[in-house]
Amino acid sequence: MKKLLLFVIATGSLLTALAFVWLQDGRSDEAVQQAASSVNEPVASEPTRNRARILVAARPLQAGALLRTEDLRWADLPASDEGNLPGLFLQGFIQPEKLSGSLMTRTVQSGQILSAEDVIRPEQSHYLSAMMAPGTRAVTLALTPEAVSHGLLRPGNRVDVILTSLNENASKLVEGETVSGLSAEQVLSDIKLLAIEAQLIDLGQRGAAATAQSGFDLVNVTFELLPEEAATLLLANKLGDLSLVLRGRRPSLAYEESVAQKVVWAEQVSQNHNPKAIPTHGVRIAYGKSDDANKNQDKSSGSSN
Structure with a gap:
């Protein structure tokens, strides 16, 4: 009887130990599966903030x-x-x-x-004043479309200013000879154009010329000038007609010296305006009949008598 009791107790202890080991193996497999699944799951990224x-x-x-x-x-x-x-x-x-x-x-x-x-x-x-060089002034004049090359000039171009005028006292300056008194001269050189009409700059997409240049209306042109140049331009505008001549990018220094303050008179341009080209002594040409013609006329008149 005692042996049977010991056998039952030993068998129960063995079954309890086996059950415990089985439970531990199941839990370890579940842990391994959870760990593997956690590794394969994508990590949720933090929401990004919308930046300006x-x-x-x-x-x-x-x-x-x-x-x-x-x-x-x-x-x-x-x-x-x-x-x-x-x-x-x-x-x-x-x-x-x-x-x-x-x-x-x-x-x-x-x-x-x-x-x-x-x-x-x-x-x-203050946009226009910011574009100007230090110490310069802006002067605006109303010029004809011909004076601004019918819209070919653009803000930022550099030009020479030509004055065409009539000197009513020119006869006193050339020893009393009667001359036309018309002359042209370069009054300003290498002047920058700041604006034409309302167009301040010339970028490729804005290349339209001022609307006034398509007709006969005057065109407002703004120049960038030193103070003494501004006074010269304003006075020249009162003396005659102004024209703007576009300058090349690389002017010749020798040419600049040759045209500086040079006045060109109409008498130098056209012989029609040069009094010296008109003959001072006239030649009289008489048209008459020859002696033979006169004799023949006399004979014809005598025979008729």
Whole structure:
């Protein structure tokens, strides 16, 4: 009886141990499966914040340069500049084309953020004065379409100013000889045109000429001049007709010296206006009949009698 009891106790202990081991193996397999599944599951990324996009320089830009659309590009606003949104050009609030023709007030590098303080837009009141060289003045005159080459001239061109005038006292200057008194002379050289009508700059996409140049209306032309040049231009405009002559990009110094302050008179251009070309002694030509003709006439008259 005692042996049977010991056998039952031993068998129960063995079954309990086997059950415990089986439970532990099941839990370990489940843990391994959970670990494997956790490795295969994609890690959920944190939601990205929507950053503002701003205009930056697409290439290095010098102070005084005129902006073009291709000089600008969009970029994400850095986190360090999120508190500096006022004054920046934000996407959705402005188009890069609207800044075309704006004047740069400082030098920036490629990728550098642009702000409203970095550019002067054409519609701003101080845009024209910002374009002018230090110490210069702006003078506007109303000229004929012929004087401005019928729309071929553009803002930014450099020209010479020719004055054509009539000197009523020219006869006293040439020893009393009667002359036409018409003359032409270059009164200003290498002058920059700031504006023609309302067109301040000439970018490729704005190449339309002023509307007034298509008819007979006068054209408003604005010049960039030194103070003494401004006085010369205003006085020359009172003396006669002004014409603008487009300059080449590489003028000859020898030519500049030869035409400086040279007056060309009408007598030098056309012989029709030169009194010296008119003969001073006339030749009288008499038309009469010869002696033979007279004798024949006398004979014919006698026979008739």
